[in-house]
Amino acid sequence: MASSLYAFYLALPSTLEQGLIYALLxxxxxxxYLILDFPDLTVDxxxxxxxxxxxxxxxxxxSPALALLAATASGMAAGLCTGLIHVKLxxxxxxxxxxxxxxxxxxxxxxxxxxxxxxxPRTSVTLFRNNALVxxxxxxxxxxxxxxxxxxxxKIIIDLMLQTRFGLLLRATGDNEQVVTxxxxxxGNMKIAGxxxxxxxxxxxxxxxxxxxxxxxxxxxxxxMVLALASVIIGVNSLKRFEWLRxxxxxxxxxxVYKACYSLAISLGLRPGDMKLVTALLFLGILSAWIFKPRRxxxxx
Amino acid sequence: xxxMRNIRKxxxxxxxxALCLFEDFNLMVPQGQFVSIVGSNGSGKSSLMNxxxxxxxxxxxxxxxxxxxxTKMSEHRRLKRIGRIxxxxxxxxCSGMSILENMALADNKPKRMNLMPGVDKKxxxxxxxLLRPLGLGLENMMNARAGTLSxxxxxxxxxxxxxxxxxxxxxxxxxxxxxxxxxxxxxxxLTQRVVREHxxxxxxVTHNLxxxxxxxxxxxxxxxxxxxxxxxxxxxxxxxxxxxxxxxTQISVELGN
Amino acid sequence: xKKLTSxxxxxxxxxxxxxxxxxxxxxxxxxxxxxxxxxxxxxxxEGFLEGLAMGGYIQGQNLEADYQNAQSDIGLAAxxxxxxxxxxxxxxxxxxxxxxxxxxxxxxxxxxxxxxxxSAPVASELxxxxxxxxxxxxxxxxxxPVRDQLALIRALQPQAKTIGLLYTIGEINSQxxxxxxxEAAADYGFEIxxxxxxxxxxxxxxxxxxxxxxxxxxxLTDNTVVQHLDLVLDQTDAxxxxxxxxxxxxxxxxxxxAVGIDYLELGRKTGLIAxxxxxxxxxxxxxxxxxxxFDLFYNxxxxxxxxxxxxxELLPLLxxxxxxx
Numbered sequence: 001m002a003s004s005l006y007a008f009y010l011a012l013p014s015t016l017e018q019g020l021i022y023a024l025l026x027x028x029x030x031x032x033y034l035i036l037d038f039p040d041l042t043v044d045x046x047x048x049x050x051x052x053x054x055x056x057x058x059x060x061x062x063s064p065a066l067a068l069l070a071a072t073a074s075g076m077a078a079g080l081c082t083g084l085i086h087v088k089l090x091x092x093x094x095x096x097x098x099x100x101x102x103x104x105x106x107x108x109x110x111x112x113x114x115x116x117x118x119x120x121p122r123t124s125v126t127l128f129r130n131n132a133l134v135x136x137x138x139x140x141x142x143x144x145x146x147x148x149x150x151x152x153x154x155k156i157i158i159d160l161m162l163q164t165r166f167g168l169l170l171r172a173t174g175d176n177e178q179v180v181t182x183x184x185x186x187x188g189n190m191k192i193a194g195x196x197x198x199x200x201x202x203x204x205x206x207x208x209x210x211x212x213x214x215x216x217x218x219x220x221x222x223x224x225m226v227l228a229l230a231s232v233i234i235g236v237n238s239l240k241r242f243e244w245l246r247x248x249x250x251x252x253x254x255x256x257v258y259k260a261c262y263s264l265a266i267s268l269g270l271r272p273g274d275m276k277l278v279t280a281l282l283f284l285g286i287l288s289a290w291i292f293k294p295r296r297x298x299x300x301x
Numbered sequence: 302x303x304x305m306r307n308i309r310k311x312x313x314x315x316x317x318x319a320l321c322l323f324e325d326f327n328l329m330v331p332q333g334q335f336v337s338i339v340g341s342n343g344s345g346k347s348s349l350m351n352x353x354x355x356x357x358x359x360x361x362x363x364x365x366x367x368x369x370x371x372t373k374m375s376e377h378r379r380l381k382r383i384g385r386i387x388x389x390x391x392x393x394x395c396s397g398m399s400i401l402e403n404m405a406l407a408d409n410k411p412k413r414m415n416l417m418p419g420v421d422k423k424x425x426x427x428x429x430x431l432l433r434p435l436g437l438g439l440e441n442m443m444n445a446r447a448g449t450l451s452x453x454x455x456x457x458x459x460x461x462x463x464x465x466x467x468x469x470x471x472x473x474x475x476x477x478x479x480x481x482x483x484x485x486x487x488x489x490x491l492t493q494r495v496v497r498e499h500x501x502x503x504x505x506v507t508h509n510l511x512x513x514x515x516x517x518x519x520x521x522x523x524x525x526x527x528x529x530x531x532x533x534x535x536x537x538x539x540x541x542x543x544x545x546x547x548x549x550t551q552i553s554v555e556l557g558n
Numbered sequence: 559x560k561k562l563t564s565x566x567x568x569x570x571x572x573x574x575x576x577x578x579x580x581x582x583x584x585x586x587x588x589x590x591x592x593x594x595x596x597x598x599x600x601x602x603x604e605g606f607l608e609g610l611a612m613g614g615y616i617q618g619q620n621l622e623a624d625y626q627n628a629q630s631d632i633g634l635a636a637x638x639x640x641x642x643x644x645x646x647x648x649x650x651x652x653x654x655x656x657x658x659x660x661x662x663x664x665x666x667x668x669x670x671x672x673x674x675x676x677s678a679p680v681a682s683e684l685x686x687x688x689x690x691x692x693x694x695x696x697x698x699x700x701x702x703p704v705r706d707q708l709a710l711i712r713a714l715q716p717q718a719k720t721i722g723l724l725y726t727i728g729e730i731n732s733q734x735x736x737x738x739x740x741e742a743a744a745d746y747g748f749e750i751x752x753x754x755x756x757x758x759x760x761x762x763x764x765x766x767x768x769x770x771x772x773x774x775x776x777x778l779t780d781n782t783v784v785q786h787l788d789l790v791l792d793q794t795d796a797x798x799x800x801x802x803x804x805x806x807x808x809x810x811x812x813x814x815x816a817v818g819i820d821y822l823e824l825g826r827k828t829g830l831i832a833x834x835x836x837x838x839x840x841x842x843x844x845x846x847x848x849x850x851x852f853d854l855f856y857n858x859x860x861x862x863x864x865x866x867x868x869x870x871e872l873l874p875l876l877x878x879x880x881x882x883x
Contacts, residue, residue, distance in 0.1 A: 011644040109756070116728030116756070117632055117656055119663045119683060122693060161416070165409050168398075168419030172406055175395040179403075182393070182463075183410045184381040214663045217632040218728070267645070272626060272637040 008267035013144065015263040019256035020147035021209050022227065024154060026235075026255045028201035029228035030247060031158070034236065036194040037174040041097030041225055043202050045104025046078040048221035050203025051210035052111040055118050058211065064127040068207045075203020076196045078104060083192030101221075109218055116218040126211040143212060150208065154201070155248045161197075170194055202228075223276065230283050231255035237286060258282070303330040303353070303470060303502060308362035310348065310526075322348055323526045326362070330519075334533070335496055335503045337513035339545070340523030341553045346506045349523070350474050353504070355379045367469070381410075384463030386456065388475040393459025396448030400439060400458060403447055404428045407462035431461050435491065453484030457491055464495050471496060473505040477512070485509075489516060510549065514542050524552045586615055586649070586836060588623045589642035591661055593654035594630040596785040597807035601821035602653050602675050602828070609829015615836065630758070630782055632656060639664040649832060652697075654781050655682050655731045662695045670841040673697030674828040675821070677731035677779050679846050696841045698828045699848045700779055702804060704738045706817040706852060707776060708746040711802055714815060714866050715774060720749045722772035724764065724790065725780040727754040732780040739776070758786045765793045777804040777813065787811055800864045806855050810879050814864055815856040819849055855879050 025047060032040040050071035057067040078100060086096040112118050125131055127146060134142050161167045173180050173190040180187040202224075210216045235254020239245055265278045308326040313319050322345050330336055340346045351357045353364065355376035364372045371379055386393055394403050405420040408428075425443065432440040435457050439450075447455060456476060463471065473492060477485035489512055496503045507513050513520055520537050522530035522545070530548060532540050590606065592599050603625065607617060615621040624642070628635035639661045642650050650671045652661040658673035659682055665671050674697050679685040684695055711721065723739060725732035736752055743750045753768040755761055761783065768775070775794060777784065784804070791812045794801050803813030805821060827847055835841050854876040856868055868876060 007645045010646055014640075014644045114727050115730075116726075117659060119659050121683060122666070163419055164416040165412065165414050165419045166416055168402060168406055168409070169414060171398060171402075172395050175397045176392065178387070178392045179395050179406065181377045182380055182385060183406060184377050185414065186375075186377050213636075214666075215636065215660060217636060217660075219631070219633040220636075222633055263644075266641050272634055272641060273629070275637065 004267045004269060008264050011263050011267060013140070015259050016256065017143045017147055017212075019259040020144070020151050020252075021205065021212060022231070022259065023151050023252040023255040024205035024208065025202055025224060026228045026231040026251045027154060027158060027248060028198040028205065029225065030232050030251045031170075031194055031198040031201070033229060034232055034247060034251075035162075035171055035174045036191060036198075038093050038191060038194065039097065040079075040082065040195060040198065041094065042078055042082045042100040042104070042195070042199055043097075043225045043228060044221040044223075045101035045108070046075045046199040046202045046221075047206040047224040048108045048216075048218065049078055049104055049111070050075050050206030051216045051220055052108045052118075052206075053203070054207030055120060055210045055216040056111055056113070058120055058124055058126060059118065061125075064125060064131065064211060067211070068127065068204060071207030072200045072204040075206075076200035078203070079195035079197070079199030080192060082199070083188075083195040086195075087188035087192055104221075105218070108221075112216060112218065118216040120211070120214040120216075122214070124214075126214070127208060128212050147208075147212075151252060154204075155252065158248050159246055166193075223279070226279060226283070227258065228255075230279065230286070231258045233283075234258055234286055302332045302365075302367055303504075304328070304363075304365040305352070306363045306365070308352065308359045308364070310352065310357070310359050314360075321526070323352075323359070323362075326526060328521075328528070330502060330504065332502055333500055334519055335501075335517035336505065336519040336521060337517040338504060338506045338521045338523060339508070339510060339513045339549065340521075341549070343525070344523040344552075345526045346523055347474060350385070350472050350504070350506060354383060354385055354472060382467075382469040383472060384468045384470070385472040385474065386459055386463065386476040388478045390452040390455040390459070390479060394447040394450075394455050394462070397446060399444045399446055400432075400450075401425065401428065401443040403458065403462060404431075404465065407465045410466045431465065432458075434494075435461070436487075451484070453480050453488060456480065456484075456488050460488070460491055460495060464499050464501075468499065468501060471501045471503040473503065473507075475506050475508060478508055485512075492516070510542060510545050514540065514545060520545070522548060522552075524555075584620055586621050587647050588621065588832070589638075589645075589647040589650045590623055590625040591635070591638050591642060591650060591652050591657050592625065592627045593635060593652075593657035594781040594785045595627055596781070596787075597811075598779070598784060598805050598819075598821045599653050599675055599781075601807065602825040603651075605822040605825020605827075606651055606653075606674065606829045606832070607825075608822075609826040610832060611829075612826070613830060613833025613836075615833065628657060630785060632660070635660050636664070643669060649836060651828065651832060655729065656781065658682065658684055658695075658697070659730075662693050665694065667692075667694040669694070670835050671695040671697075672828060672832045672835065672841065673846075674824060675700050675779070676846075677701055678734035681734045682730045685846050690845070691842050694841050696831060696835075696844045697846050698824050698831070699846050700819050700821070700824055701848055702735050702738070702779060702819075703817050703852045704735065705742050705745075706854075707802060707804075708739075708742055708748060710815060710817050710854060711748070711774060711776065712746050713869055713872055714861075715800065718748070718773035720751055720772040722768045722775040723750060723752045723778060724761070724768060724775065724783050725752070725754060725778050726782045727756055729780055729782070732778050735778040755782070758782050758789070761786055761789045762793065765790065769793060769797045769799050772799070774800045774802060776802045777808060777816075779804050784808070787813075795863075798864060800860075800866060803855075806853070806879060809855040809857050812860055813857065814860045814866060815854070815868075815876070817852050818855050820853060824849055853877060 032038045053074045054067040054071040057070055082096050082100045085091050086093055128143055137145055169185055169190055173187055177187045231254040232251050234257050235250035239250045261282060305328040308323050310323040311321045338346055352359055363370055429440040437454050437457055477488050519533040521528055592603055617623050626638045628638055635657050643665050647669055650661050652658040652671055652673045653675050655676045658676050661671045662684055676699050679699050680687045685691050723736055739750050751771050753764045755764050787808055800814040803809045803816035805818040809816045831844060856876050857879055
């Protein structure tokens with residue numbers, strides 16, 4: 001038992017790093033699921049999409065910032081497709097996401113040149129290695145500090161965005177579509193915009209993660225939605241009474257808690273193959289222990 | 302001015318349940334008129350409102366607003382100049398957002414959507430002034446979530462939101478049906494005041510025959526997609542509740558209600 | 559909410575109070591990360607443990623070896639690698655190319671990785687062709703004796719013209735072996751027909767077309783295909799098509815013959831390398847090793863079923879194996 005906790009303690013820095021990077025993913029899902037009330041499964045496809053695009057570009061020698069920009073753009077395109085499928089073709093939200101997620105598997109494989117596993121050489125320039133910023137930082141804290149800066153930047157941008165006229169309308173779209181229409185705004189366009197932003201973020205996370213791991217593997221998206229959702233729910237539900245905390249803050253904290261629980265489970269000796277069951281149980285526990293979001297009103301009788 | 306010409310609407314066309322609701326329906330509502338619409342269930346009251354607002358489209362015919370043909374216009378574009386209050390108080394406001402944010406949303410209606418701050422702090426005073434006359438205490442709860450308000454408070458808020466920015470038409474779709482009698486009265490007073498103050502053309506669908514008589518200067522009774530009673534101005538003033546009730550009962554019995 | 563907070567708090571406090579170095583200083587902790595579940599790799603692992611024992615590291619005494627299998631799932635492989643690296647193993651043994659690549663990348667030089675059953679270390683970027691590696695990794699390679707195999711096929715099937723190859727599109731080792739086959743085939747009068755898959759589920763779908771185009775199939779060391787040899791044999795047996803294996807276990811399980819690698823021996827060699835690293839040698843200073851001797855195996859029962867025969871002059875060179883395990 002003691003050695004398990006010691007192992008957990010040893011793994012804390014890595015848990016923190018992973019938590020911060022994955023917070024970007026959770027923030028993306030926060031936008032679709034929490035704010036827009038749209039269950040977006042595209043995430044399982046757009047997450048590895050960002051990874052594939054970023055890795056493919058890094059292997060070509062493209063700068064890490066540009067690679068991440070491209071990854072984000074690719075995610076936005078994926079979100080746009082999901083949005084168009086849902087709004088124009090009037091396909092249910094859940095199915096729109098599933099369609100995109102399935103299509104993206106093949107697309108991601110193509111982007112990765114047919115390889116299910118790509119590794120980035122240690123000498124390559126990534127966000128976390130061999131660049132000017134990294135050389136300034138002390139060895140062991142490089143990943144932590146860079147991830148922290150990134151997450152804080154993204155969080156501030158999202159917080160500001162949610163306070164704008166556009167952000168207010170986005171929140172209204174998820175809260176009550178009728179009001180959006182009554183305000184003479186196109187609710188379909190608002191949904192598409194939300195999907196674009198969220199999937200851009202998710203793909204950015206995929207890009208950042210692959211640059212940190214120096215590894216892209218085709219199945220990295222499996223379970224991404226579940227992880228992100230669990231993080232959002234843990235954060236938002238357990239910190240409910242702290243109303244003054246913004247949803248972005250709660251989401252980031254939720255991700256860190258999730259990763260900590262995960263790391264604890266592994267340290268306690270649970271086999272890697274059992275981790276999905278652990279995630280499911282964690283999810284179940286959180287959802288049943290707290291009352292979840294109030295049901296949304298759909299339309300008049 | 303609102304006009305509906307030769308409107309035809311068939312529900313479930315081509316199926317066993319096909320129902321021809323409107324066949325060559327015509328209606329003209331002049332500027333500034335306040336119309337009360339009553340009718341039995343299935344008479345087409347709500348469908349009429351939906352057709353006007355654009356949430357359903359007619360199979361044939363035209364809808365004109367101030368002379369402009371809006372038959373093919375999308376719902377959200379029509380609602381630029383039309384305000385609609387629904388029967389369900391929850392539909393008019395965003396429950397997860399505060400009163401302040403809801404009003405800011407309404408205030409932004411005519412403005413360009415961009416990345417400027419959504420809530421203009423300087424307007425809070427003006428928002429309070431708009432809420433005070435309601436007498437519901439909402440002006441002291443600016444940060445309360447709309448979801449915590451009572452049905453009547455939400456309807457009142459929805460009304461204030463509708464008329465915060467320039468509007469031509471107001472559609473009231475059984476907007477007091479879900480409220481208790483006292484609150485209903487308050488909301489009706491508010492409705493009257495709002496329509497007068499902003500010189501709106503208003504259509505009010507209601508189940509409450511008393512309100513239909515008391516408010517507005519035109520009374521329409523619908524039955525199976527047709528108008529069976531249409532009295533305005535002096536004729537309406539002269540109409541008594543018993544007459545309307547008698548006719549209403551007659552058509553209801555016909556339907557087996 | 560309160561319960562969760564206090565639980566987490568308790569765990570943190572407990573963790574902080576734990577004395578450092580909870581494990582005994584002279585027990586060596588090794589993580590054995592095996593990519594897939596099939597006999598060749600299992601043999602590798604057993605050989606590895608034997609090699610460690612030969613060097614004085616005995617499981618249960620001064621060795622704590624944690625064995626995890628990724629079941630051909632790359633996601634799981636990544637989790638395993640992460641777990642081993644972050645729980646401070648002294649050394650990781652990675653069995654098969656995908657596992658090796660993930661382990662070396664994840665370890666990032668922090669702990670030594672000794673790989674085995676990696677067919678093409680240089681192509682997989684686990685070794686450099688012209689200079690020592692710099693990623694704190696080394697190991698053994700199961701490069702296939704392609705020419706010897708081609709010669710064997712020619713001897714057993716003098717009339718054959720085409721050889722089929724089935725492999726996973728993403729596996730680097732398979733791609734390298736396929737190209738070796740392509741280069742050498744003409745010298746033995748063969749043409750190569752290739753069929754690629756993405757996952758095991760594709761195997762039954764890809765086979766019919768391949769079977770119709772070739773005179774025999776030769777196995778590579780592709781992890782997915784080797785793991786699901788039975789799926790391959792189901793259809794090839796029905797069609798009467800001979801399949802040549804890439805190591806002895808496969809011949810036992812139904813392949814006609816093979817120029818094979820003794821994975822037990824490969825594993826032992828790997829274990830001995832691990833011993834050297836544990837005793838202080840830097841992994842980068844040890845170049846990866848290959849087996850230089852190969853055995854030829856055949857399965858008489860399968861040969862007879864296929865209507866083939868081992869030529870008289872070859873018999874002394876070959877060892878017979880049978881289905882009986």
